[in-house]
Amino acid sequence: MLEDIEGKLLFEGELVERPRQIKAAIRDYRFPRLERLEP
């Protein structure tokens, strides 16, 4: 059954992965202009 579930989620891949991608993007986000303003 787990394979069934994972298979169904693979079908919906992008939407299911989106929160993970957003978390990663937030973690890795750089602020080039703000960093230049840092003391």
Added chain:
Amino acid sequence: MVDLQDAANLAVVVGLVVAVIFNFIQYFYGPWAKRREERRQIFANIRTEINSAKVSAKNSRMSAYQGRLETWKKDGHRLPRRIQRDIAPFAELSEGYWPAYLLASKLVELAIYKSVAARTDVAPVLPRATSGGEVHWVVDVDGNKHSKNNIEDSLITVLTEPLLRGDHVRWSWLKYHQ
């Protein structure tokens, strides 16, 4: 003629000196100073919110609160444009997390419902059994009988986080948690 020229030069010099003094006062004590102080405060608040959002994003739990940039929404337009261009995509990401999480977790729930339904002979999505209502039973590999709704709920509770995290779930892992 010479006197007039001198007077004009003097007027220009005096005008320049007055303008410099005026700008000096504006810059250090007038509305410009006030605006600069407001921007500094807004900027500091946004920095704190950005740091908080980054800390939230490091939490591996997908259902954990993801910090948002409330000061940015309220006062971000008061910052210089070049700073706004830096922060805007980040704020958009932070705002987009919860809708994306809710949609993804609904898809996981739906996949679990459909998979449970495919393994049993009952309709794919059932109304929840209320007291006195009809209960559908399934038997697990050990021969124990469970209400189908309980099985679905347990699987949703146990599987949603790892599936959203992108972990490959295994029966051994699942049994341990059950």
